[in-house]
Amino acid sequence: MSKVQSLRAFATISYWADDVEAAKTWYAELLGIVPYFERSGPDGRLAYAEFRLGDYQQELGIIDRRFAPVQAAAGPGGVIMYWHVDDIHAMLQKLKEMGAAEYEPLIPRGDSGFVTASVVDPFGNVLGIMYNPHYADVWEQQQKGVIAHDHR
Structure with a gap:
């Protein structure tokens, strides 16, 4: 068995939102920080916001639900x-x-x-x-x- 770990740490978790701006504001209030990175979609609306947080600066990304995988569940779960x-x-x-x-x-x-x-x-x-x-x-x-x- 190899001593090299294939899954070393969680790097980014992605959450989906219909209104990325509202989700960004909610998470900024919860976390007490603002996103370090944002990107607009082709229509000019905010499509992605990313926070770095925690002891190891893991990433929490909020993505416009329009860009979710086709198979993504519509409600909470998984x-x-x-x-x-x-x-x-x-x-x-x-x-x-x-x-x-x-x-x-x-x-x-x-x-x-x-x-x-x-x-x-x-x-x-x-x-x-x-x-x-x-x-x-x-x-x-x-x-x-x-x-x-x-x-x-």
């Missing part, structure tokens, strides 16, 4: 990508206050501290949040220099 959050209760409350609908309630995953929840944003995308003690531990160890981040 894979849930969970963002680590330090206070899952507070984040879930904030998301609901901002108009997101609960998709999956808070669920403790075993007895080791993992907790997940998910919402549907006002644009129809599933947004997963998670308190992940493994993530928190690895991040803390990296900050202390105990373990190095592998940049192969």
Whole structure:
């Protein structure tokens, strides 16, 4: 078995919106940052906005639904990508206050501290949040220099 990992890290997640400008504004409020990159479509309307966020500057892209793959589901569903959050209760409350609908309630995953929840944003995308003690531990160890981040 090779020691080279084929899936190294999540790089970009794409969310779809009929109104990219409204989605950009909503996510900017949620994240407390503005997109670092934007692109207009052929009609001059905003077609893409991208945020870099989190400890590793992962990318969240909001794309005009007109450019979604033909097979894309019309409603929420499919894979849930969970963002680590330090206070899952507070984040879930904030998301609901901002108009997101609960998709999956808070669920403790075993007895080791993992907790997940998910919402549907006002644009129809599933947004997963998670308190992940493994993530928190690895991040803390990296900050202390105990373990190095592998940049192969």
